[in-house]
Amino acid sequence: MLLVVEQFLNGLQFGLLLFLLAAGLTLVFGIMDLVNLAHGSLYMMGAYFAATFVAWTGSFVLGALLALGATLLLGIVLELAALRHLYGRDHLDHVLATFGLILFFNEAVRLVWGPAGLALPLPSWLAFPVTIMPGIQYPAYRLAIIVVALLVALLLYLGVMRTRIGMLIRAGASNREMIGALGINIKLLYTLVFGLGAALAGLAGLMQAPILTVQIGMGENILILAFVVIVIGGIGSIRGAFIAAILIGLIDTLGRAFLPNLLRQILSSAAASTAAPAMSSMLIYLLMAIVLVVRPEGLFPASRR
Amino acid sequence: MAEPLLRVDNLVRRFGGIVATDHVCLEVGRGELHAIIGPNGAGKTTLISQLTGHLAPHAGYIYLAGRDISRLPAYRRSALGLARSFQITSLLPDFTAADNVALAAQAHDGHSFRFFANARKEPQLRAAAHAALERVGLGHRADVPVVRLSHGEQRQLELAVALATRPQLLLLDEPMAGLGVTESASMVKLLSELRREVGIVLVEHDMEAVFALADRISVLVYGRIIASGTPEEIRKNDEVKRAYLGDQHVVVKHG
Amino acid sequence: MKSSLNAQTIAAAALVAALLLLPAYSSLTGNIFILTLFTRIVILALAAVSLNLIMGYGGMMSFGHAAYLGIGGYAVGILAQEGIGSGYAQFAVALAASALFALVIGALSLRTRGVYFIMITLAFAQMAYYVASGLARYGGDDGLTIYKRSDFGGLVNLSDRVQFYYLCLACLLAVVFLIWRIVNSRFGLVVQGLRSNEQRMQAIGFASKRYKLVCFVIAGTLCGLAGALLANNTDFISPAVMYWTRSGDLMVMVILGGMGTLFGPVVGAVLYLVLEELLSQLTEYWALIMGPLLLLVVLFGRGGIMGLLGRLNRG
Numbered sequence: 001m002l003l004v005v006e007q008f009l010n011g012l013q014f015g016l017l018l019f020l021l022a023a024g025l026t027l028v029f030g031i032m033d034l035v036n037l038a039h040g041s042l043y044m045m046g047a048y049f050a051a052t053f054v055a056w057t058g059s060f061v062l063g064a065l066l067a068l069g070a071t072l073l074l075g076i077v078l079e080l081a082a083l084r085h086l087y088g089r090d091h092l093d094h095v096l097a098t099f100g101l102i103l104f105f106n107e108a109v110r111l112v113w114g115p116a117g118l119a120l121p122l123p124s125w126l127a128f129p130v131t132i133m134p135g136i137q138y139p140a141y142r143l144a145i146i147v148v149a150l151l152v153a154l155l156l157y158l159g160v161m162r163t164r165i166g167m168l169i170r171a172g173a174s175n176r177e178m179i180g181a182l183g184i185n186i187k188l189l190y191t192l193v194f195g196l197g198a199a200l201a202g203l204a205g206l207m208q209a210p211i212l213t214v215q216i217g218m219g220e221n222i223l224i225l226a227f228v229v230i231v232i233g234g235i236g237s238i239r240g241a242f243i244a245a246i247l248i249g250l251i252d253t254l255g256r257a258f259l260p261n262l263l264r265q266i267l268s269s270a271a272a273s274t275a276a277p278a279m280s281s282m283l284i285y286l287l288m289a290i291v292l293v294v295r296p297e298g299l300f301p302a303s304r305r
Numbered sequence: 306m307a308e309p310l311l312r313v314d315n316l317v318r319r320f321g322g323i324v325a326t327d328h329v330c331l332e333v334g335r336g337e338l339h340a341i342i343g344p345n346g347a348g349k350t351t352l353i354s355q356l357t358g359h360l361a362p363h364a365g366y367i368y369l370a371g372r373d374i375s376r377l378p379a380y381r382r383s384a385l386g387l388a389r390s391f392q393i394t395s396l397l398p399d400f401t402a403a404d405n406v407a408l409a410a411q412a413h414d415g416h417s418f419r420f421f422a423n424a425r426k427e428p429q430l431r432a433a434a435h436a437a438l439e440r441v442g443l444g445h446r447a448d449v450p451v452v453r454l455s456h457g458e459q460r461q462l463e464l465a466v467a468l469a470t471r472p473q474l475l476l477l478d479e480p481m482a483g484l485g486v487t488e489s490a491s492m493v494k495l496l497s498e499l500r501r502e503v504g505i506v507l508v509e510h511d512m513e514a515v516f517a518l519a520d521r522i523s524v525l526v527y528g529r530i531i532a533s534g535t536p537e538e539i540r541k542n543d544e545v546k547r548a549y550l551g552d553q554h555v556v557v558k559h560g
Numbered sequence: 561m562k563s564s565l566n567a568q569t570i571a572a573a574a575l576v577a578a579l580l581l582l583p584a585y586s587s588l589t590g591n592i593f594i595l596t597l598f599t600r601i602v603i604l605a606l607a608a609v610s611l612n613l614i615m616g617y618g619g620m621m622s623f624g625h626a627a628y629l630g631i632g633g634y635a636v637g638i639l640a641q642e643g644i645g646s647g648y649a650q651f652a653v654a655l656a657a658s659a660l661f662a663l664v665i666g667a668l669s670l671r672t673r674g675v676y677f678i679m680i681t682l683a684f685a686q687m688a689y690y691v692a693s694g695l696a697r698y699g700g701d702d703g704l705t706i707y708k709r710s711d712f713g714g715l716v717n718l719s720d721r722v723q724f725y726y727l728c729l730a731c732l733l734a735v736v737f738l739i740w741r742i743v744n745s746r747f748g749l750v751v752q753g754l755r756s757n758e759q760r761m762q763a764i765g766f767a768s769k770r771y772k773l774v775c776f777v778i779a780g781t782l783c784g785l786a787g788a789l790l791a792n793n794t795d796f797i798s799p800a801v802m803y804w805t806r807s808g809d810l811m812v813m814v815i816l817g818g819m820g821t822l823f824g825p826v827v828g829a830v831l832y833l834v835l836e837e838l839l840s841q842l843t844e845y846w847a848l849i850m851g852p853l854l855l856l857v858v859l860f861g862r863g864g865i866m867g868l869l870g871r872l873n874r875g
Contacts, residue, residue, distance in 0.1 A: 035675060085859055091675055092621055093858045096815050099808045100854025107847035224686060224804060231679045278694020285683040289668060292680045296672040357763060383765030391763075397756040408753050412765035417746045418774070424746040470764055
């Protein structure tokens with residue numbers, strides 16, 4: 001029971017992080033029709049910035065805020081310098097160009113921070129366990145991630161559903177030509193959306209940093225997961241991304257935690273312990289394959305085309 | 306009693322709350338040119354798409370020479386002798402005119418899982434392609450890539466592609482769309498020759514052409530067929546006049 | 561589509577001649593390294609050529625093509641580990657396993673299109689990657705060392721550097737020839753027609769999915785051959801050859817050289833890997849240059865190298 005609750009919360013926390021990453025990806029995808037493989041690099045940069053700024057300032061919050069700003073800025077620069085020239089091009093061009101960006105970012109990080117990776121210590125004021133239920137304790141930092149991510153998700157939801165710019169974003173996701181026809185400064189909107197996506201990716205990266213090591217290539221694994229999320233959720237749909245992210249987070253975490261025991265009931269323990277890690281890693285890809293076979297446009301396709 | 310070439314029985318297709326095809330019944334006999342006219346948005350292209358199998362009907366049946374084809378995919382219908390031209394020209398742009406037609410001939414020759422021999426050098430495919438191109442007056446443009454053909458030539462090529470599948474029934478979705486006066490005239494001439502060989506369903510806005518060519522005309526308004534008959538009968542039909550004069554700008558000529 | 565006896569043909573011919581003469585150069589100068597490097601290049605060019613069949617001619621943007629490299633490689637590695645050293649058996653299993661994998665994932669993936677297709681092929685490749693990581697008996701994450709190369713009796717000795725190189729080159733040229741015949745055959749024209757306008761092809765009577773699936777399987781099988789050769793070349797196979805960035809590498813080679821051209825992927829593979837080699841000699845941080853270079857190729861070099869040469873002709 002204790003383990004179940006703990007793993008459930010872990011899954012939720014991971015799912016919410018995935019959502020932060022996937023939200024930016026799905027917006028950029030839905031509105032600019034851009035496949036951005038380098039989105040994972042922004043996540044990585046968020047983590048590296050945070051590790052650096054926290055060490056500089058000595059304050060976790062200050063460092064995190066600086067890192068957030070830096071990723072936002074980096075996203076905007078990236079959009080202005082390179083990615084905006086890719087709008088309207090073939091998806092394949094996007095894949096190739098942003099693949100190049102991944103190479104660049106990984107190498108730049110190795111040049112600046114070295115190949116070893118960094119550690120970002122937990123802020124001491126969050127490094128204690130919280131009793132969430134009688135007899136069940138959970139790390140305060142992980143709880144804080146859940147709270148922050150939920151808040152951001154809520155803000156994003158309100159922002160997209162209630163504000164004028166959110167309306168434009170939604171309009172853009174369902175019909176790209178329309179916002180142009182409304183006489184909106186599309187270029188500015190695109191830059192803003194991209195910057196927002198970059199900041200969200202950076203936020204995910206910097207929050208994840210104290211739990212994992214900050215290292216080169218950390219963006220690539222999670223990028224694929226984020227893609228799985230938006231494909232399952234339906235490209236361009238924030239709601240779909242949210243639901244799919246939570247789903248993936250839970251399935252992945254719970255699968256890793258409980259599949260080995262489950263398999264041991266069926267198979268010999270030796271066979272189970274070899275098969276389990278591979279099988280739990282496969283679970284989400286299996287889910288994605290099933291979803292796409294049944295619903296080739298994802299669970300919540302944004303209404304368009 | 307002989308089964309008509311095409312029989313459409315109470316076909317229904319909805320889009321959300323809108324009924325785009327509302328219990329449409331239609332019969333086209335062999336050697337008949339049957340025109341479907343109607344104001345914009347009457348559901349003509351929706352109807353054609355269901356006949357060809359690119360859109361599934363929600364209810365009703367389609368029979369081709371007595372055989373129920375209502376649920377068959379597009380390529381199977383084509384194999385049974387149903388060919389279409391598209392309203393918006395839809396060819397293989399980076400292929401030559403001859404390649405486009407030869408592929409259609411190949412589709413009906415049966416064997417396309419041949420991996421080694423050069424298909425562009427197969428005499429019977431090339432001959433079929435050139436015959437169809439000659440038929441529509443494009444013989445001299447055989448080796449020109451589609452992207453370099455004029456709009457009128459592309460419309461003619463559409464027809465050649467359809468003919469190369471040796472159809473029993475030809476569905477033509479606005480073959481005159483965007484054609485100039487001379488091009489239109491030659492298309493009308495071509496269709497009037499073709500009608501002797503193959504049944505034709507013609508969707509067209511050019512009323513002059515429709516009334517000159519058609520054996521029978523059906524009028525589609527808001528997804529329903531409000532009248533069906535010879536050009537003479539349609540011209541005299543009050544309901545048709547009302548539908549056209551009431552909410553459309555197109556005036557039925559000679560009427 | 562058009563016969564292009566010109567800069568493209570000349571470039572291709574020069575490349576083939578250079579590849580044929582490479583072992584002579586290597587033995588004359590005593591530069592063994594270049595032979596090793598080019599053996600790898602030729603094998604990966606074979607993989608790129610196979611990817612080009614579906615990507616360039618078939619319009620199917622598979623982002624999971626490296627999976628077949630792994631499947632072909634593991635077929636060799638696992639059989640060798642289990643004491644079956646016969647090259648005939650190993651390569652037959654490598655090809656059959658790749659074909660089967662392609663058949664299954666192709667049948668599922670081809671239900672989707674566009675970006676969804678890119679992503680689902682990626683997902684299947686990742687699944688293959690994790691399956692390989694879980695093969696504890698065969699090294700798991702760490703990979704599997706192959707102690708003895710595939711044994712083809714007296715026919716060809718894979719442990720001889722020059723013989724192995726020529727075997728790989730022969731495979732590459734044979735596959736290029738095969739693809740040349742395929743793309744001009746009835747089947748090939750149908751596949752290219754589907755890339756151009758699928759709806760039209762259905763309207764004139766082609767069951768589109770069947771053709772795409774067969775094309776997908778052919779490409780996967782040919783890449784499985786590359787995988788079997790690659791495992792022999794490195795005497796080692798690990799899940800890393802299936803990682804998604806490797807699929808990305810293959811795509812880059814195809815696009816760099818020119819999609820939908822016969823020799824484009826070969827040119828792309830040579831260029832990409834030689835550049836990688838040169839840059840990494842120049843600086844440890846070679847990717848710092850390679851990355852932006854790719855971006856520039858996309859922004860300014862449409863149609864890849866072959867496209868560039870094609871424009872050269874037209875002046």
